[in-house]
Amino acid sequence: MRAINYRPDRTWRIALAFLPFALLCLAYVIGSEIRLADNPNDKLLPSFSRMGEAIDDYALKPDSRTGDYLLLEDTKASLTRLVTGLAISTVIALVFGIVLGLLPVASATFAPVIAVLSMVPPLALLPILFIVMGLGEASKITLIVVGTSLKLIRDIALRVEDIPREQLIKAQTLGASSMQIALRVILPQTLPRLIDSVRFEIGPAWLFLIAAEAIAADAGLGYRIFLVRRYLSMDVILPYVAWITLLAFLMDLGLRVLQRKAFPWFAQARAA
Amino acid sequence: MNAIVFDKVWKEYGDHVVLEQIDLTIAPRAFVALVGPSGCGKTTFLRMLLGEEKPTRGKIMVAGQPLKPEPDSDRGVVFQRYSVFPHLTVLGNVILGREFEKAGAFGRLFGSKRKQAEDEARELLNAVGLSGNEKKYPAALSGGMQQRLALAQALMRRPKILLLDEPFGALDPGIRADIHVLMRRIWNESELTVVMVTHDLSEAFALGTRIIAFERPRNRPEELERYGAKLSADLTPGMNGAALLKGATITKDIEIWPPKVAGSASAPVRNGHSASSS
Numbered sequence: 001m002r003a004i005n006y007r008p009d010r011t012w013r014i015a016l017a018f019l020p021f022a023l024l025c026l027a028y029v030i031g032s033e034i035r036l037a038d039n040p041n042d043k044l045l046p047s048f049s050r051m052g053e054a055i056d057d058y059a060l061k062p063d064s065r066t067g068d069y070l071l072l073e074d075t076k077a078s079l080t081r082l083v084t085g086l087a088i089s090t091v092i093a094l095v096f097g098i099v100l101g102l103l104p105v106a107s108a109t110f111a112p113v114i115a116v117l118s119m120v121p122p123l124a125l126l127p128i129l130f131i132v133m134g135l136g137e138a139s140k141i142t143l144i145v146v147g148t149s150l151k152l153i154r155d156i157a158l159r160v161e162d163i164p165r166e167q168l169i170k171a172q173t174l175g176a177s178s179m180q181i182a183l184r185v186i187l188p189q190t191l192p193r194l195i196d197s198v199r200f201e202i203g204p205a206w207l208f209l210i211a212a213e214a215i216a217a218d219a220g221l222g223y224r225i226f227l228v229r230r231y232l233s234m235d236v237i238l239p240y241v242a243w244i245t246l247l248a249f250l251m252d253l254g255l256r257v258l259q260r261k262a263f264p265w266f267a268q269a270r271a272a
Numbered sequence: 273m274n275a276i277v278f279d280k281v282w283k284e285y286g287d288h289v290v291l292e293q294i295d296l297t298i299a300p301r302a303f304v305a306l307v308g309p310s311g312c313g314k315t316t317f318l319r320m321l322l323g324e325e326k327p328t329r330g331k332i333m334v335a336g337q338p339l340k341p342e343p344d345s346d347r348g349v350v351f352q353r354y355s356v357f358p359h360l361t362v363l364g365n366v367i368l369g370r371e372f373e374k375a376g377a378f379g380r381l382f383g384s385k386r387k388q389a390e391d392e393a394r395e396l397l398n399a400v401g402l403s404g405n406e407k408k409y410p411a412a413l414s415g416g417m418q419q420r421l422a423l424a425q426a427l428m429r430r431p432k433i434l435l436l437d438e439p440f441g442a443l444d445p446g447i448r449a450d451i452h453v454l455m456r457r458i459w460n461e462s463e464l465t466v467v468m469v470t471h472d473l474s475e476a477f478a479l480g481t482r483i484i485a486f487e488r489p490r491n492r493p494e495e496l497e498r499y500g501a502k503l504s505a506d507l508t509p510g511m512n513g514a515a516l517l518k519g520a521t522i523t524k525d526i527e528i529w530p531p532k533v534a535g536s537a538s539a540p541v542r543n544g545h546s547a548s549s550s
Contacts, residue, residue: 164354169324174369174429175345180379184368188359268411269358 046235054235058224070224071243077219079247081137082209085144089205090198092149097156097194098186102178107157114153122147123211130216140212147208148201155197160186192263199255202248210244275300275433275465276321281330283316290316294330296484303459303466305480307473312486314469318437321467322349334433345373348431352438355422356410362421363406366393369428396424400454416447423458434459436468440475452478 008016032045046054059071099106100114126143133139163186171181210222217223221244228236260267278296282289291313298304306314319325320332323342332339334346343349356365370389371381381389397403400420410418419439426434440448440455456479459466470476476483 166351166354167357169322169343170349170351170355170357170425171368171372172343173322173345173347173349173426173431174372176372176379177377179377180372180375183377184371184379185357189357263359265359265409265411268409271411 043232043234046238050235051239054233055239058236058239071240073219074221074224074240075243075247077217077223078209078213078221081140081212081220082144082205085141085209086148086198086201086205088141088145089149089152089201090194092145093152093156093197094187094190094194096153098160098182098190100153100157101160102182102186111157114150118150118154122208126212126215135216140209140217143208143212144205148205151204152194152197152201156190156194159193159197160190163189192259192266195255195259199252202251206244206248275302275335276467277333279331279333281320281327281332283313283320283325284328291486298465298467298482300465301459301463303479303481304468305476305483306467306469306486307471307476307483308486309488310471312488314486315437317486318435318467318469321433322347322435345369345429346431347433347435348426348429349435349437350419350422350426350439352441355439356418356425358410360409361406362397362402362408362410362413363390363393365410365421365425366396366428369425373429393424393428396427397421399458400424414447416443416451419443419451420454423454427458427462430462432463432465434464434466436466436470438469438471441471448475455479 028045029048032047035042035045036047055071059069062068063070096110096114100110101107122143125146126139129139129142129146133142167185168181171185176184209220210225213220213222214226221240225237225240276296276298278294281291281294283291294317306317308314316325320327321339323340323344326341340346349355357368360368367381367386367389368379370392371379371386374385374389375381394403394406397406400423402417402420402424405413405417410421413421422439440451443451452475458464459479468476468479
């Protein structure tokens with residue numbers, strides 16, 4: 001049988017999906033063993049049991065100085081910033097994207113300036129945000145909004161323009177006003193596509209969050225990683241990175257499930 | 273009063289002449305079928321009638337008034353594809369027209385008004401043979417059912433003119449024959465003037481009371497840009513179909529009210545032509 005025709009069944013599919021993860025873990029364990037055999041105090045590739053102790057310290061025991069559970073506090077601080085930033089971005093993108101995609105006058109006026117502004121590297125704006133807005137929450141959330149909203153606007157505007165012209169004509173022949181077309185034809189068809197766009201912006205949003213936290217914060221996952229970096233505490237950094245990855249993955253998964261449950265027509269129409 | 277009048281209409285895109293000197297009067301309740309080779313301007317003609325495109329020269333009058341410059345609820349339309357809204361159920365698609373009409377900026381009806389719209393919609397769905405499918409999304413319907421839905425949706429606003437852009441072109445022959453019966457019944461029973469673009473001559477003869485052929489009389493490469501399509505034939509079915517093939521120029525607008533009635537006299541005509549064209 002040709003290679004292109006061999007399809008793994010469900011069991012095999014799951015097993016194959018786990019294989020690369022297992023190989024990565026195995027490679028790490030071997031590397032760690034080799035280094036630890038050489039020098040039991042090596043900090044670069046700590047053993048899993050060493051990482052377990054660090055997780056125990058940060059996640060399950062209250063901090064001896066503040067009485068807080070550090071991982072919990074860091075997670076709450078980071079997720080609040082991330083979700084606030086992404087939510088603001090999403091609302092801005094939805095409104096401006098639909099207006100730009102639907103109204104030729106709005107598009108002629110704002111599309112060029114948005115195209116230019118979206119090329120500004122957001123991290124280069126971080127010092128400006130810190131100077132103007134101070135070191136508090138506002139500047140971090142603003143960085144996420146600036147970094148993700150412009151791309152989202154362009155994405156949504158393109159997706160609105162992709163809705164077949166026939167549908168706009170049809171709605172007009174049914175007597176719809178521009179507002180009614182926006183609310184009854186465009187908005188409901190844009191929402192599931194918006195979820196896809198937001199999923200792709202989760203990664204960049206984390207990037208901006210951690211960059212901002214690394215520079216100025218007193219709690220947060222990114223803050224913690226950069227704090228313990230001074231002590232070469234790989235046993236803390238590695239579990240934190242894994243935790244951030246897991247959170248990002250779960251957000252992505254959650255949005256995918258939301259899209260499937262809330263917009264049953266979307267998957268059908270896409271398959272048809 | 274004539275339903276639609278084209279008065280010396282030209283359509284050009286830049287230097288490219290698409291249609292030239294279209295003079296045409298369409299009587300109320302006519303069923304006009306537009307035929308012609310690809311790229312001859314049939315669809316441009318329909319788009320002008322929709323208000324989606326403006327004529328470069330000349331004017332189009334509907335019921336004595338200049339045509340509105342944008343699509344409106346007095347002209348319904350069914351396209352070959354994308355005619356129904358994928359995010360609304362079958363019932364939602366049909367009541368949408370009433371919601372646009374009766375509700376404000378949000379375009380949603382509630383309570384007794386919605387109930388009334390739903391009852392009307394169910395009646396229309398029953399008429400097009402879609403009852404029982406109210407809760408399905410269009411993607412779950414076959415192509416023929418989607419076009420039936422598109423017809424019901426367009427009829428909800430009771431347009432005076434119904435424009436069809438190759439509406440049945442993508443359907444299987446059997447399903448197409450069924451939907452032809454439906455189309456003839458709709459046209460007979462409601463106050464409709466129908467203009468249909470089709471590339472299927474047998475369909476044109478089966479449904480139309482009048483067939484208009486577009487043709488580019490000058491087809492040499494160097495002439496393509498500067499000369500558009502003209503009306504090359506204008507027939508009333510029942511005449512010998514061969515007149516079309518001879519490339520007759522515009523014949524008189526003979527008789528509008530059809531000699532054929534849905535489902536009876538037209539059947540043999542249709543069979544004769546489908547046999548010759550297939």
